[in-house]
Amino acid sequence: APINPYGKAKKMAEDIILDFSKNSDMAVMILRYFNVIGSDPEGRLGEAPRPELREQGRISGACFDAARGIIPGLKV
Numbered sequence: 001a002p003i004n005p006y007g008k009a010k011k012m013a014e015d016i017i018l019d020f021s022k023n024s025d026m027a028v029m030i031l032r033y034f035n036v037i038g039s040d041p042e043g044r045l046g047e048a049p050r051p052e053l054r055e056q057g058r059i060s061g062a063c064f065d066a067a068r069g070i071i072p073g074l075k076v
Helices: 005-022 060-068
Strands: none
Touching: none
């Protein structure tokens, strides 16, 4: 239940993706990633990615690299 225009736009995009998947052979997965504060460079606050995610920086980058075969896989 989005409470602002930004949330409504995100929800609409998710609905479009789900509608598309119902009418195609493509499997889809929607990942919601939210980090309002960000990470501290010293690692005291925010995400502390596993070593295999450090090169990509974010889980989304690791997902794209796994999907493209750049890295062998990704466990979430």
